[in-house]
Amino acid sequence: NAGVTQTPKFQVLKTGQSMTLQCAQDMNHEYMSWYRQDPGMGLRLIHYSVGAGITDQGEVPNGYNVSRSTTEDFPLRLLSAAPSQTSVYFCATGQGDSPLHFGNGTRLTVT
Amino acid sequence: RKEVEQDPGPFNVPEGATVAFNCTYSNSASQSFFWYRQDCRKEPKLLMSVYSSGNEDGRFTAQLNRASQYISLLIRDSKLSDSATYLCAVNPSGTYKYIFGTGTRLKVLA
Numbered sequence: 012n013a014g015v016t017q018t019p020k021f022q023v024l025k026t027g028q029s030m031t032l033q034c035a036q037d038m039n040h041e042y043m044s045w046y047r048q049d050p051g052m053g054l055r056l057i058h059y060s061v062g063a064g065i066t067d068q069g070e071v072p073n074g075y076n077v078s079r080s081t082t083e084d085f086p087l088r089l090l091s092a093a094p095s096q097t098s099v100y101f102c103a104t105g106q107g108d109s110p111l112h113f114g115n116g117t118r119l120t121v122t
Numbered sequence: 123r124k125e126v127e128q129d130p131g132p133f134n135v136p137e138g139a140t141v142a143f144n145c146t147y148s149n150s151a152s153q154s155f156f157w158y159r160q161d162c163r164k165e166p167k168l169l170m171s172v173y174s175s176g177n178e179d180g181r182f183t184a185q186l187n188r189a190s191q192y193i194s195l196l197i198r199d200s201k202l203s204d205s206a207t208y209l210c211a212v213n214p215s216g217t218y219k220y221i222f223g224t225g226t227r228l229k230v231l232a
Contacts, residue, residue: 042218051130053224054166054209061218069219101165103220110156111211111220113165 013037017102017114024092024121032087032117034102040112042105043085044069045077047098048116054101060085092121125149126212128223136231139200143226145210146192154213155193157184159206160225166209169195200230 018033034043044059046069056069060079074096076088089096097120103111127146135141147155155172170177172193176185183196193212197204207225214221 044218044220046222051224054222056219056221059218099163105218105220108154108213110154110158110168110171113167115165 015102015104015112015114017100017117019117020115021118022120024089024119026092026094026121028092030089030092032089032100032102032119034085034087034114035083036085036102036104036112037083038104038106038112039082040104040106041082043079044103044105044111045075045085045087046101046103047071047096048101049098057087057100089119092119094121097121125214126210126221126223128208128210128226130224130226132227132229134229134231135200137200137202139230140196140198141200141228142194142196143208143210143228144192144194145212145223146190147212147214147221148191149212149214150188150191152191152212152214154220155186156211156220157182157193157195158209158211158222160209161206166222169208197228200228202230202232204228205230 045057046054058077100117102114105111157169158166160166172184181198209225210223
């Protein structure tokens with residue numbers, strides 16, 4: 012039972028490069044979201060989706076794009092990586108009023 | 123004022139001690155509340171949901187005080203393995219836009 016799967020686990024990028032962080036879930040949850048976690052800042056919501064074809068911005072959306080073409084997948088795209096995007100990224104899913112389930116994270120370093 | 127606030131700690135307690143954390147929230151319309159545990163460099167994992175009537179799971183007790191707008195987590199008989207960061211999460215108005223506190227770090231000492 013995979014739950015929420017994030018890939019890659021680690022990534023190093025140079026400033027200006029682009030990449031996609033993958034998130035896949037097999038729990039048929041309607042809600043999917045991306046958070047970043049930085050020391051002293053806690054978890055901050057980047058983008059979220061309440062169903063296929065529907066996305067919306069969270070607290071810190073600048074520099075990131077998302078799409079939700081299927082229920083299962085919610086990729087996060089960094090268009091032009093910046094050092095300020097060095098962080099740990101978590102994908103989280105949920106359904107109704109249930110608590111969020113997190114993937115095991117992607118550690119991104121931008122040099 | 124932040125929407126969700128926690129004392130960052132660290133709380134250093136001896137094994138067997140009882141420790142309590144609070145988490146305050148600013149939006150009185152908040153509907154769902156949770157406590158998560160996060161180990162170093164790992165993802166947050168659900169510890170327990172917080173219900174209006176309070177709930178208990180073994181050594182852990184969670185309570186909600188709507189009048190004062192805070193939730194609490196009580197850990198009895200602390201174990202070394204309880205050492206972690208404890209995050210509170212609040213769903214402000216049933217919108218799925220959960221907001222997390224920055225976490226409270228607990229160290230249980232032998």
